[in-house]
Amino acid sequence: MDDVIYRDMANGWQESMLEKNQTSALKHRDFWNSAVKSRWQKPWQARQKKTAPLQPNDLPPLPRLLDDAGAASLGRIVKPTNELRMRCTEFDGEGKVTLVNGAFKKSELIAKCGLLPRDLRKIDSASLPHILVRPSAILIKILHISCLINHNRVLVFDAYGTTDSHTQSIFMYDLEGKLQLREGRSAGSLPYEFRALEAVLISVTSALEGEFEGVREPVVQVLRELEEDIDRNKLRHLLIYSKKLGTFEQKARLVRDAIDDLLEADDDLSDMYLTEKANGVTREEDDHTEVEMLLESYHKVCDEIVQASSNLVSNIRNTEEIVKAILDANRNSLMLLDLQFTILALGIGVGTFFAGLYGMNLKNFIEETDFGFPLVSISCGFFCMVAIVWGLRKLRKVQRLSMWGESGSLSPENHGRRGRGSWREVDPQGQLSGENRVDRTVRWKQDQRMNKMQEGSNEPL
Incomplete structure (x- = not known):
């Protein structure tokens, strides 16, 4: 009998302990109902409170309108800053x-x-x-x-x-x-x-x-x-x-x-x-x-x-x-020298052209004559000199500079054109007794105007 009673008590104790362990395990498995959740949530809530936006009640009280601090900071209390300083004697x-x-x-x-x-x-x-x-x-x-x-x-x-x-x-x-x-x-x-x-x-x-x-x-x-x-x-x-x-x-x-x-x-x-x-x-x-x-x-x-x-x-x-x-003048001189050498090379090139023609292995019917070589040589030299002289004359003509162009306004090329001529082409105006330079200039302009009017009236219709 004692053994049976002891066995029943042991079984009942084991069943009660098993039920307790099951209920505690269920509680620990439920995270949202456990104490771990509460311990984890406390610092998060504190952090949320720190980063929460300012509320109207959180601001300090506004000073009065006539207060010096309020006028200087436009209604807010501002900490004094270091003012700029200037060093001087x-x-x-x-x-x-x-x-x-x-x-x-x-x-x-x-x-x-x-x-x-x-x-x-x-x-x-x-x-x-x-x-x-x-x-x-x-x-x-x-x-x-x-x-x-x-x-x-x-x-x-x-x-x-x-x-x-x-x-x-x-x-x-x-x-x-x-x-x-x-x-x-x-x-x-x-x-x-x-x-x-x-x-x-x-x-x-x-x-x-x-x-x-x-x-x-x-x-x-x-x-x-x-x-x-x-x-x-x-x-x-x-x-x-x-x-x-x-x-x-x-x-x-x-x-x-x-x-x-x-x-x-x-x-x-x-x-x-x-x-x-x-x-x-x-x-x-x-x-x-x-x-x-x-x-x-x-x-x-x-x-x-x-x-x-x-x-x-x-x-x-x-x-x-x-x-x-x-x-610029030195550069023009160098360019002129270069052109002279170019003209010289052109003249020599003309002579070598004729020499090259007679240097071909073709019959030109003057190989057997006695005067063929001097005739060709003199002809090549003559054409070389003609080319060089012609080039130098053209270069000298281009080299001439004038204030009004290559020729005056009364040249045949400019005949009939209206333009400013050289001062040498103007006839001198005679000076009257007691007449100064200004009066003489005015009289000259009047004479020129009258001459133009007469020339215009004499033109055929």
């Missing part, structure tokens, strides 16, 4: 250097000096020369100099590549010396801003003169050498120097035009008196004699440089034209 009212290679924000310069954003762009870029006059400042961008002039301060901007240049350093010393001259030391002293402007113009004109001397010397030397001998290397050097000279002429012309444009603007000239404007002194629009005389003096210097460079460019152009004419 500052001179105070006494001409002392107060700051070397200092950094200024563009917004500060625009706000303090009353400038526009586009004004500072002209300093950054290598653009055309400019002299801009603003209510409280003068902005200058000419060649290697970029500076801002106030009534008591000068900012010299450090342009790229010109910080350590010799010209820039000379300008700094000259500017410091000009600014240290007090206004009341002499009767003819200039205000602070005009002394700074004069230092700028002196540096610009000195740079132009030095550059012109550096370009002029090699050009003049090459032109002198070309007068003695025309060489390929000299022509190549002349081409290189002419390009440099053309670039310099354009640069000097732009500087002169910038000063000329400022001289033509009377309102800008009157606004350049920054010291008087800072002291509350008003000035008429046409009362700008001092600054006008200052600008005109340096405008004349720039104009002289431009004229000298233009004359040198015209000399180069004239030399090139003369060289072209000489080369």
